[in-house]
Amino acid sequence: MLDSILAGLISWIEGVITAMGPSGIALLMAIESCNIPLPSEAVLPFAGYLVSKGEMGFHAAAFAGAIGCVLGSIPSYYLGYFGGRPFFEKYGKYVLVSKKDLDEADKWVDKYGDWAFFICRMLPVIRTFISLPAGILKARKRTFFTLTFLGSLVWSYVLVYVGVKLGEHLDKLKSIWHKFDIVIISTCLILGGIYVWKHIKHLKEE
16 A cells, blocks of 8 residues: 555656656656655755756756755745744744754754754754744745755755666666665655654643
């Protein structure tokens, strides 16, 4: 059952990128950055596979991923920006944002400054949700979106490159290619489940 669902998701991701090219990559990465856990670990390696076949440019794929991340971060950032900390302290439980989350975001920014946003863009799971606390903390817009782009660009280049190398050896890997995708998505879903469970626990403690 789960394999069928994941296989359907993978087929949909591949269909969007095949039909739309770099625009499809940007669309899928924007969805991920809107707090929707659509794993870039499945999106970008397939783009790299198309690069290995000569159907897409390497730099075009990576830049499309980074641009999509920025576009998807805009609504999430402004939701936090205009909602503010008091709003999320009161209603954050409905979107799994606890006071502890806000305190931890404060600590990250106090420790690393604006570079916290650059670092978080290269961390699985966390990168999907970082825009919301950035808005709550009133991070400087130009700085935040610039660092979002740069961190996402590094992340995109790495994952596209992984897809390129896999694509170059596809004849040897055909039997495990989709299983590999399923493992990636399953891992992301497990990490997302742990994230949700921890946040529900924190909310109950509060």
